[in-house]
Amino acid sequence: xxxxxxxxxxxxxxxxxxxxxxxxxxxxxxxxxxxxxxxxxxxxxxxxxxxxxxxxxxxxxxxxxxxxxxxxxxxxxxxxxxxxxxxxxxxxxxxxxxxxxxxxxxxxxxxxxxxxxxxxxxxxxxxxxxxxxxxxxxxxxxxxxxxxxxxxxxxxxxxxxxxxxxxxxxxxxxxxxxxxxxxxxxxxxxxxxxxxxxxxxxxxxxxxxxxxxxxxxxxxxxxxxxxxxxxxxxxxxxxxxxxxxxxxxxxxxxxxxxxxxxxxxxxxxxxxxxxxxxxxxxxxxxxxxxxxxxx
Numbered sequence: 001x002x003x004x005x006x007x008x009x010x011x012x013x014x015x016x017x018x019x020x021x022x023x024x025x026x027x028x029x030x031x032x033x034x035x036x037x038x039x040x041x042x043x044x045x046x047x048x049x050x051x052x053x054x055x056x057x058x059x060x061x062x063x064x065x066x067x068x069x070x071x072x073x074x075x076x077x078x079x080x081x082x083x084x085x086x087x088x089x090x091x092x093x094x095x096x097x098x099x100x101x102x103x104x105x106x107x108x109x110x111x112x113x114x115x116x117x118x119x120x121x122x123x124x125x126x127x128x129x130x131x132x133x134x135x136x137x138x139x140x141x142x143x144x145x146x147x148x149x150x151x152x153x154x155x156x157x158x159x160x161x162x163x164x165x166x167x168x169x170x171x172x173x174x175x176x177x178x179x180x181x182x183x184x185x186x187x188x189x190x191x192x193x194x195x196x197x198x199x200x201x202x203x204x205x206x207x208x209x210x211x212x213x214x215x216x217x218x219x220x221x222x223x224x225x226x227x228x229x230x231x232x233x234x235x236x237x238x239x240x241x242x243x244x245x246x247x248x249x250x251x252x253x254x255x256x257x258x259x260x261x262x263x264x265x266x267x268x269x270x271x272x273x274x275x276x277x278x279x280x281x282x283x284x285x286x287x288x289x290x291x292x293x294x295x
Contacts, residue, residue, distance in 0.1 A: 009095065011044065016032055030046050053100050070215070080209055083211070105211040
């Protein structure tokens with residue numbers, strides 16, 4: 001059974017053209033071409049250097065607002081491309097939610113590379129994480145499923161383990177129960193990306209980290225949720241390089257890395273339970289779980 005949610009509004013180049021005419025007429029004559037559609041957002045390329053990013057579902061509309069508010073603040077400090085809006089679209093009779101015109105970055109998602117080939121990203125990604133993981137302000141976006149204590153995800157993890165989509169469910173369940181015992185984060189809430197996996201990392205042909213995408217889940221909390229990318233993105237060798245550099249730059253302690261392994265398990269079982277119509281994401285879930293179990 002397909003798991004990707006159906007679009008509540010069909011996003012087409014014709015719709016985008018209408019929105020641009022209404023709100024940004026100086027861009028309305030640029031060529032438009034359909035781009036990728038994710039679970040929450042759709043992309044339409046605009047000319048050579050821009051793209052229009054629109055939510056497909058109401059639940060994603062608030063995430064666009066988070067990016068519009070915070071990416072102009074966070075982006076300049078990260079040392080890598082981010083989809084900070086260059087224009088903001090507002091709800092109108094043609095489209096019910098906020099939307100953005102963002103830069104178009106050349107490259108391909110790192111999910112298209114083998115885990116071994118992603119090892120070149122270990123140090124650049126660690127540098128991004130270190131720049132991002134600073135104390136967040138009190139008005140940072142709240143997110144009930146990212147940056148929170150692992151125990152907040154307990155029911156969802158058990159449900160997904162029991163779904164029949166997760167291999168070795170007994171072993172996975174025992175490891176999860178063990179990781180739940182790791183002490184919770186006691187530091188101040190730090191900025192976190194919230195969805196830091198290889199589909200949200202854009203690389204150039206020579207393997208350079210070009211951009212970090214999709215900050216819709218950006219929030220403040222435990223940095224371990226982002227450090228889970230050590231298991232999602234890398235193999236053992238790449239993970240060692242990433243972990244060593246993050247630890248050197250941030251002073252990350254062992255409990256945080258153990259919680260990060262727990263978050264990798266959270267995300268792996270979610271991918272396995274909800275990606276049967278999306279082979280690359282199902283493969284990502286299988287890879288992440290294999291790495292979590294192997295450690």
